[in-house]
Amino acid sequence: MIKTAKFGGSSVAGAAQFRKVRAIVESDSTRSVVVVSAAGKRDSADHKLTDLLYLCHAHLTYGVSCEEIMSTIRQRFVEIRDELGLTYRIEEELDALNRSLNKDMSVDLLVSRGEYFTARLMAEYLGYRFVDAADCIFFGFDGHLDKEKTYAAIRSAHEQYGNILIPGFYGRLPTGKVKVMTRGGGDITGAIAAAAVEADVYENWTDVSGILMADPKIVDSPGSIEKLTFAELRELAFMGASVLHEDAIYPVKEMGIPLNIRNTNRPQDPGTLIVDSADEDGIQERFLTGIAGRRNFSILTVSKHNMDLSRTLIETLEILDRYHASVEHINLGLDTFGLVVSTAALGDAIYEVISDIRRAAHPDDVRVEDGIALVAAVGRKMSFRPGSSGKLFKALGEEGISIRTIAQGADELSIIIGVDNKNFDAAIRVLYHGFAG
Numbered sequence: 414m415i416k417t418a419k420f421g422g423s424s425v426a427g428a429a430q431f432r433k434v435r436a437i438v439e440s441d442s443t444r445s446v447v448v449v450s451a452a453g454k455r456d457s458a459d460h461k462l463t464d465l466l467y468l469c470h471a472h473l474t475y476g477v478s479c480e481e482i483m484s485t486i487r488q489r490f491v492e493i494r495d496e497l498g499l500t501y502r503i504e505e506e507l508d509a510l511n512r513s514l515n516k517d518m519s520v521d522l523l524v525s526r527g528e529y530f531t532a533r534l535m536a537e538y539l540g541y542r543f544v545d546a547a548d549c550i551f552f553g554f555d556g557h558l559d560k561e562k563t564y565a566a567i568r569s570a571h572e573q574y575g576n577i578l579i580p581g582f583y584g585r586l587p588t589g590k591v592k593v594m595t596r597g598g599g600d601i602t603g604a605i606a607a608a609a610v611e612a613d614v615y616e617n618w619t620d621v622s623g624i625l626m627a628d629p630k631i632v633d634s635p636g637s638i639e640k641l642t643f644a645e646l647r648e649l650a651f652m653g654a655s656v657l658h659e660d661a662i663y664p665v666k667e668m669g670i671p672l673n674i675r676n677t678n679r680p681q682d683p684g685t686l687i688v689d690s691a692d693e694d695g696i697q698e699r700f701l702t703g704i705a706g707r708r709n710f711s712i713l714t715v716s717k718h719n720m721d722l723s724r725t726l727i728e729t730l731e732i733l734d735r736y737h738a739s740v741e742h743i744n745l746g747l748d749t750f751g752l753v754v755s756t757a758a759l760g761d762a763i764y765e766v767i768s769d770i771r772r773a774a775h776p777d778d779v780r781v782e783d784g785i786a787l788v789a790a791v792g793r794k795m796s797f798r799p800g801s802s803g804k805l806f807k808a809l810g811e812e813g814i815s816i817r818t819i820a821q822g823a824d825e826l827s828i829i830i831g832v833d834n835k836n837f838d839a840a841i842r843v844l845y846h847g848f849a850g
């Protein structure tokens with residue numbers, strides 16, 4: 414059994430958090446591959462080291478001294494080291510870094526030092542072998558991961574040293590230069606490391622006990638999802654739920670490795686387990702797995718008596734494509750269709766879009782209605798069960814929420830309901846309390 418455990422910024426924000434990480438790692442000897450982010454915020458007034466390092470680079474670019482910021486960063490690291498009684502001579506490396514600071518300093522190299530130093534400290538504290546991401550995460554000339562080389566390097570380090578610790582968020586280009594990933598990239602490194610060693614589970618330790626069933630800003634203390642499939646996760650993420658980045662899911666999903674989101678501050682909570690297929694789990698008998706949604710869509714309705722539906726639809730889609738407005742949903746009628754598009758994506762181009770449609774398709778009418786919110790009710794338990802949509806619509810109807818548009822994915826994993834923006838919160842609450850909570 415091999416577990417890959419990735420700890421996010423808030424899990425390694427200070428000495429107290431380091432202690433929690435050690436307790437977690439020590440409680441299970443199969444957690445042999447550990448990945449860490451740079452130290453994050455200790456409280457809401459604090460700063461993430463990565464943010465400070467970006468700020469530092471901005472100062473350098475404008476020729477402003479970043480001495481103060483560098484000394485704040487140094488203090489954070491030295492404090493962790495001293496409080497935990499570690500021996501790592503971090504000052505020497507920080508001095509060398511300070512000497513190399515100038516306006517030509519690579520921003521990627523500079524910001525990657527947040528994870529590098531955090532990982533050096535954590536490696537010593539856990540007694541794990543530090544394996545620099547520059548020596549095991551490789552990108553090609555196109556900037557994409559060189560999967561073969563990377564997986565081989567991580568696998569061989571794991572075989573050689575047993576327990577390894579890798580800093581997240583960065584890797585090396587063929588030119589030898591350090592390149593960072595997108596923000597939050599430590600999650601990607603964790604997934605890559607899990608896939609490389611063919612881990613039995615990829616644990617992603619953060620500061621929440623899993624993915625919540627609904628947005629806590631809308632629903633009062635929503636429960637967390639115990640188990641869901643990768644497909645459900647994608648639906649929720651697409652509709653605005655804040656979950657891991659797609660790139661952080663793909664490597665483990667591809668290998669069929671379950672992903673477990675856990676809370677470093679509450680290790681007793683099981684968190685959320687994301688699996689390939691959860692047919693016979695029997696754990697979660699809820700009708701809905703989760704609810705997510707987004708506001709501010711427009712419905713573009715095109716009507717024409719006796720219309721050649723496919724042709725007119727294709728013409729309209731081509732026009733929208735020219736204006737880079739991607740279509741979220743399509744509703745088809747006999748002589749009419751409605752396209753749901755993000756209002757911001759259409760922007761001022763809407764007038765040109767309408768006149769292009771008029772010119773190309775000669776419709777009887779083209780209308781645009783703004784202020785639509787989409788709410789996705791996601792749940793594998795709804796699939797191919799008669800009556801699923803009826804139940805949801807009835808509950809919304811009873812609350813006086815009128816439904817402006819409806820769409821269901823072909824796999825019946827989600828039902829997407831369009832309501833007026835003003836009914837967005839109420840719709841989510843109705844669905845949550847009726848079917849998820």
Ligand code: ASP
Pocket residue numbers: 421422450451461463464527528581582595596597598599600
């Ligand atoms: N430290 C980086 C960030 O703040 C990457 C990460 O936390 O995963 O974006």
